[in-house]
Structures are given as C-alpha cells and as structure tokens.
Amino acid sequence: xxxxxxxxxxxxxxxxxxxxxxxxxxxxxxxxxxxxxxxxxxxxxxxxxxxxxxxxxxxxxxxxxxxxxxxxxxxxxxxxxxxxxxxxxxxxxxxxxxxxxxxxxxxxxxxxxxxxxxxxxxxxxxxxxxxxxxxxxxxxxxxxxxxxxxxxxxxxxxxxxxxxxxxxxxxxxxxxxxxxxxxxxxxxxxxxxxxxxxxxxxxxxxxxxxxxxxxxxxxxxxxxxxxxxxxxxxxxxxxxxxxxxxxxxxxxxxxxxxxxxxxxxxxxxxxxxxxxxxxxxxxxxxxxxxxxxxxxxxxxxxxxxxxx
Numbered sequence: 001x002x003x004x005x006x007x008x009x010x011x012x013x014x015x016x017x018x019x020x021x022x023x024x025x026x027x028x029x030x031x032x033x034x035x036x037x038x039x040x041x042x043x044x045x046x047x048x049x050x051x052x053x054x055x056x057x058x059x060x061x062x063x064x065x066x067x068x069x070x071x072x073x074x075x076x077x078x079x080x081x082x083x084x085x086x087x088x089x090x091x092x093x094x095x096x097x098x099x100x101x102x103x104x105x106x107x108x109x110x111x112x113x114x115x116x117x118x119x120x121x122x123x124x125x126x127x128x129x130x131x132x133x134x135x136x137x138x139x140x141x142x143x144x145x146x147x148x149x150x151x152x153x154x155x156x157x158x159x160x161x162x163x164x165x166x167x168x169x170x171x172x173x174x175x176x177x178x179x180x181x182x183x184x185x186x187x188x189x190x191x192x193x194x195x196x197x198x199x200x201x202x203x204x205x206x207x208x209x210x211x212x213x214x215x216x217x218x219x220x221x222x223x224x225x226x227x228x229x230x231x232x233x234x235x236x237x238x239x240x241x242x243x244x245x246x247x248x249x250x251x252x253x254x255x256x257x258x259x260x261x262x263x264x265x266x267x268x269x270x271x272x273x274x275x276x277x278x279x280x281x282x283x284x285x286x287x288x289x290x291x292x293x294x295x296x297x298x299x300x301x302x303x304x305x306x307x308x
Contacts, residue, residue, distance in 0.1 A: 040169050042091045045100050046073040047287035048148045049093050049118060049157070055183045056162050060172050066092075069287040072261045074231055078102055089113050090168050093161060097124055099145035116164040118157035122147055125213050127230055142230055149283065150214040151191045151296065155184050190293050194219055194300055201307035204251045206244060208232065208259045208267065211283040221307075226270070232262060232283070241266075245273045255306035257281035279305065 040061040044050035050065040057063055066082060067073040078086070086092055086106060094100045096119030103115065127142045147153040162180035166173040198219055209227040216223040226244055227234050236244075248256070254276030258267040267278045279302040284295050 041089045042093060043086055043089045044093045045095060046285060048284055048292055049095060051292050052158050053093055053161055056176055056179045057165055058179060060175055061165060073285055091116055091164055093118060095119060095145055097143045097145040114164060114168060116160060118160045119147055120160050121156050122153055127210060144213050144230060146211045147214055149212055150218045151187045152218055153214060155187050158183055186293060190296055197300060197304060204253060205306055206248060206253055207257050207281055208262050232259060236266060244270050248274050255279055259283055260286060
C-alpha cells in the first residue's frame with residue numbers, strides 16, 4: 001500500500017504543475033492577486049501540533065489538521081487529495097524524528113512551502129534505551145518520536161512553530177512570539193504540577209507501548225511496557241503477557257495502562273491476573289474535546305492513582 005501511495009503521489013508531480021499552469025494562464029486576468037494581509041495557511045501533521053499551532057497563530061493563521069481526528073498517525077499515509085492540500089499551504093508543521101515518514105516524498109516532489117520540523121533542538125532518545133518488561137534478544141535502534149509527551153520539550157516545539165510563523169509573516173512577529181510565551185507559561189505550570197505531585201510516589205509503571213520514555217526521564221519514573229515497540233498496534237505474545245504479569249507481581253503493580261486506540265482486553269487480562277484494574281495513559285496522538293494540558297492532567301491523575 002505504501003508503494004502504491006508513493007506512486008500516486010509522485011504521479012501528481014506532473015499533473016499539479018501542468019494543471020495549475022493552464023488554469024493560471026486562463027484566469028490570471030480575472031483573479032486578483034492575494035492581498036498581502038491574507039492569513040498564513042498552515043497544516044499540522046497530527047493533533048498535538050494542531051493545538052500548539054492554533055494557540056500560537058490564533059486569528060492570524062488558518063491552521064488545519066492533516067491526519068483526521070480519531071485516526072492513529074503512526075502508519076498513516078497521505079492521499080493525493082492530502083498532497084494537493086499540502087501543496088497549497090505556506091507551511092506544514094511536523095513532529096520530526098521519523099514520525100512522518102511520508103514527508104520525504106514532499107521534499108522529492110519540490111514542495112515550495114516551509115517544512116517546520118518541531119523537533120529541532122531536541123536531543124532524541126533511542127528505543128534501545130527503553131527498559132522492557134520482556135527480556136528478549138531483540139534490539140531496537142529507532143529514534144523515539146514521542147517528544148510531545150514531555151511538557152518541557154513541547155516548549156521547544158512551540159518556539160519552533162512561533163519562529164516559523166514569524167519567518168513567513170514577520171509583520172506579526174510580536175503577536176506569534178507573545179502567544180508562544182503565554183502558552184509556554186501554561187506548560188511551565190503543568191511541568192511544575194507533575195513534578196510536585198509525583199515526586200514522592202513509586203516509580204515503576206506499565207504503559208501499553210514505548211510512548212512515555214521522554215516523560216519518564218523528565219520526571220524520574222521507570223516505564224515498563226506490554227508492547228516493546230514504538231508502534232502501538234503489535235500483538236503481545238503469550239511469553240510477553242506472562243513476563244508482564246510476573247514483573248507486575250514482583251513490583252506490586254496493580255494498575256495496568258491501556259491507550260485509546262489499543263484493545264483494552266490485553267491490559268485487562270493482565271489486570272485480572274493481578275487482581276487490579278485498567279486505566280488509560282494517553283499518548284495524545286488523536287484529538288478529542290479536551291485540550292493537551294487537560295489530557296496531560298488526566299494522565300497525571302491516573303499515574304497518581306497507580307503510583308501514589
């Protein structure tokens with residue numbers, strides 16, 4: 001499917017420019033030029049970046065979301081229609097660290113807008129550094145993209161977005177930078193709240209997959225996982241489930257975490273063996289009615305129930 005998607009995307013390299021040239025040549029006399037005070041057109045690759053961008057751009061930037069609400073972004077690929085939307089945008093805002101593998105196709109096809117890699121300036125963690133419940137012979141050397149789950153790193157992402165808006169629209173630089181600083185203040189409050197409320201609690205927790213490594217490093221926790229992968233949709237083996245149960249018993253863990261897009265029955269099987277229960281620890285990869293800070297606060301409250 002990915003090969004077909006790339007072929008389809010590459011095919012429009014020729015179609016879009018030729019079609020656009022014909023339409024512009026026929027209509028340039030009747031269509032006025034874009035006014036200088038028109039809004040920036042920005043596309044955010046997935047939900048957290050969409051929310052960060054909206055907070056910074058507000059009414060000066062039209063921000064749209066690329067990966068639809070409710071769709072897990074790990075393996076998502078853009079359609080031809082998505083690429084056409086991207087081609088019309090001034091900026092596309094990505095997480096980076098390999099999270100959006102399809103972005104290389106945009107570079108190959110000569111996308112004229114600004115690709116904003118919000119991970120610029122962030123030191124990445126390798127997946128092999130993550131402690132797994134299962135002691136196996138598999139070694140991973142992928143960079144972990146889940147930087148948005150550490151509020152201190154989100155501050156860097158926010159600054160990168162604000163700087164990109166400033167670069168494309170310098171007349172409103174103060175507006176973007178001021179909004180970014182206000183949002184960073186909120187992130188600072190969230191960071192302090194997490195530190196204060198978890199500092200005297202237990203450290204070991206079992207997440208569904210390796211999403212909370214940056215978070216754990218920042219707040220002195222020890223993330224163990226059911227799925228030893230950066231991808232959340234793998235199926236655990238019977239050996240893995242047995243290992244998780246044994247480790248949980250050893251560490252006296254009674255709460256097992258699941259995720260919105262994961263089958264909760266996997267975590268429930270483990271919890272039943274422990275006489276415990278399942279709570280949600282959200283990677284915040286898909287959108288809902290709550291804000292990023294509200295959802296991180298939910299995560300904090302569920303972690304407190306498990307650890308404190």
